[in-house]
Amino acid sequence: MFVSIYLAAGVCISFYIWMKWRFSYLKRRGIAHEPPLPIVGNMWGWRVTQHTSQIMQRLYLKYKHLGPYVGAYFLMTPIYIITDMELLKRVLIKDFTNFDSRGLFYNEQDDPLSAHLFAVDGPKWHSLRPRMTPIFSGAKMKLMFLTVTRTAQELVKVLKERCGGAAASLEVTKLLACYTSDTIGTAIFGLECNGLRDPKAPFVQMGLNAMLKKRYDYIFCLFFPKLSLKLHLKRTPADVEAFYMGLVKDTIKYREEHNIKCNDFVGIMLEMKQKYEAGNTEEGLTLNEIAAQMYVFLVAGFETTATALSLALYELARNEHIQSQLREEIEEAIAQHSEHGELTYEALQKIKYLDQVISETLRMYPVATEHLRRTNARYEVPGHPHHYLPAGAQLIIPVYSIHHDPEYYPEPEKFQPERFSDEAIQQRPSCAFIPFGQGPRICIGMRFGRIKVAVGLIALLRNFRFSFADETPQRMQFENHSFLLHTKGGFKLRVEALQ
Numbered sequence: 001m002f003v004s005i006y007l008a009a010g011v012c013i014s015f016y017i018w019m020k021w022r023f024s025y026l027k028r029r030g031i032a033h034e035p036p037l038p039i040v041g042n043m044w045g046w047r048v049t050q051h052t053s054q055i056m057q058r059l060y061l062k063y064k065h066l067g068p069y070v071g072a073y074f075l076m077t078p079i080y081i082i083t084d085m086e087l088l089k090r091v092l093i094k095d096f097t098n099f100d101s102r103g104l105f106y107n108e109q110d111d112p113l114s115a116h117l118f119a120v121d122g123p124k125w126h127s128l129r130p131r132m133t134p135i136f137s138g139a140k141m142k143l144m145f146l147t148v149t150r151t152a153q154e155l156v157k158v159l160k161e162r163c164g165g166a167a168a169s170l171e172v173t174k175l176l177a178c179y180t181s182d183t184i185g186t187a188i189f190g191l192e193c194n195g196l197r198d199p200k201a202p203f204v205q206m207g208l209n210a211m212l213k214k215r216y217d218y219i220f221c222l223f224f225p226k227l228s229l230k231l232h233l234k235r236t237p238a239d240v241e242a243f244y245m246g247l248v249k250d251t252i253k254y255r256e257e258h259n260i261k262c263n264d265f266v267g268i269m270l271e272m273k274q275k276y277e278a279g280n281t282e283e284g285l286t287l288n289e290i291a292a293q294m295y296v297f298l299v300a301g302f303e304t305t306a307t308a309l310s311l312a313l314y315e316l317a318r319n320e321h322i323q324s325q326l327r328e329e330i331e332e333a334i335a336q337h338s339e340h341g342e343l344t345y346e347a348l349q350k351i352k353y354l355d356q357v358i359s360e361t362l363r364m365y366p367v368a369t370e371h372l373r374r375t376n377a378r379y380e381v382p383g384h385p386h387h388y389l390p391a392g393a394q395l396i397i398p399v400y401s402i403h404h405d406p407e408y409y410p411e412p413e414k415f416q417p418e419r420f421s422d423e424a425i426q427q428r429p430s431c432a433f434i435p436f437g438q439g440p441r442i443c444i445g446m447r448f449g450r451i452k453v454a455v456g457l458i459a460l461l462r463n464f465r466f467s468f469a470d471e472t473p474q475r476m477q478f479e480n481h482s483f484l485l486h487t488k489g490g491f492k493l494r495v496e497a498l499q
């Protein structure tokens with residue numbers, strides 16, 4: 001009995017001494033930081049009462065004048081929050097070779113879907129990225145534009161039916177999620193998903209599961225990636241894995257068996273599989289690798305785009321004068337650059353104000369509020385003789401804090417698309433706007449994502465007027481537990497069909 005008590009006391013005291021030593025690291029290094037709390041470090045309230053972006057913003061604003069980065073303890077791990085724009089540019093672009101990793105957990109052997117472009121680092125990422133880049137080329141975007149336009153027309157039809165010819169107060173976020181899910185289903189998976197008509201369709205439901213359902217050991221994998229690998233832990237929930245592996249295999253098999261040659265996304269993937277089987281491992285991909293990439297295009301492209309589109313609509317409903325100006329510019333560009341009053345790819349490129357509205361939405365609401373990088377080797381910070389980042393350091397790029405910093409964006413809570421005029425952009429540091437990241441690891445689907453938001457907005461604004469309903473929240477609330485910005489419970493807008 002006494003032995004057990006002494007043993008337990010010994011373990012507690014050792015842990016306490018170890019924790020004290022660990023929590024003295026930033027102080028020993030002379031790095032500005034807030035005193036940490038036991039176990040949770042500087043993350044008190046994380047995912048429960050505070051979103052990650054709120055914690056980062058507090059630390060950013062409090063310490064940003066004290067150095068090129070702020071230190072913090074992410075639970076018991078020291079992290080570096082980059083605050084200096086010159087250092088940020090070096091990390092993302094100039095000295096990228098030392099910062100090409102995110103440091104996320106993936107387990108290619110036991111969980112093939114987890115080894116996708118977003119998660120992999122090092123040589124695997126360097127070999128995958130150039131093979132994926134041509135999929136999102138300008139020519140491919142033109143093809144995808146046609147698919148997206150068709151889905152947007154369906155969105156308008158469904159919304160008109162819901163309005164029933166009169167103004168109605170409608171929940172719009174779920175409908176917009178179905179629109180983005182349908183565009184990915186068609187453009188990436190080559191499927192007619194019909195989620196707009198049938199939100200319970202398996203592709204939509206599984207897409208939601210893929211994003212919202214987390215395995216019970218998810219957080220463990222995040223903090224102990226090496227141990228998780230040894231324990232054969234997975235990231236992907238079993239039903240999600242079964243669904244997507246099955247879907248990709250069936251789609252590819254069907255095309256092969258019926259000798260269907262198409263210049264779409266599945267067609268490109270099929271070509272890569274055939275190259276691999278013919279021994280060209282440089283350019284080819286295995287079926288598991290293909291499934292992982294198709295999966296990440298769904299996960300990375302679904303919620304991000306749906307959230308951006310619904311928040312753009314929310315701000316346009318709040319600022320009706322901006323909505324009217326945008327509608328006018330859309331009609332003008334279509335009248336000048338298209339025939340028969342239909343949106344074309346060429347006309348889309350000419351609507352400058354639309355670009356500004358989308359940028360301002362992503363400034364106020366950067367869906368990915370932080371970006372991650374990890375140092376490969378010790379890095380002496382140029383211009384700051386006493387500052388270095390050790391090898392293996394976890395860096396946080398506080399996108400939300402930068403986008404809301406009054407130094408770059410006066411009155412940051414106001415929606416002002418004029419901030420993205422060419423002259424205004426010139427006056428800011430280039431990395432002060434990074435909703436898609438920057439440098440070689442920038443979002444590969446950026447153009448596709450922007451097209452989906454732009455085409456969706458054009459279709460909606462040409463057919464409806466949006467304003468706040470009595471139930472619309474005056475200030476947007478987000479789920480604290482989500483890594484991305486995820487609106488709390490969706491929201492309603494007043495929707496009125498235009499004559």
Ligand code: HEM
Nearest residue numbers: 118297300301304305308368371435436437438443445449
């Ligand atoms: C509004 C829509 C979108 C936003 C805001 C967004 C944002 C981001 C961000 C912030 C990153 C990380 C960048 C970094 O760490 O520097 C990223 C990476 C990525 N995104 Fe997107 N994204 C969007 C749409 C899409 C779409 C439509 C796809 C694909 C169909 C996509 C696929 C990816 C992939 C695969 C990566 C990893 C790239 C790499 O590590 O090489 N995203 N995205």
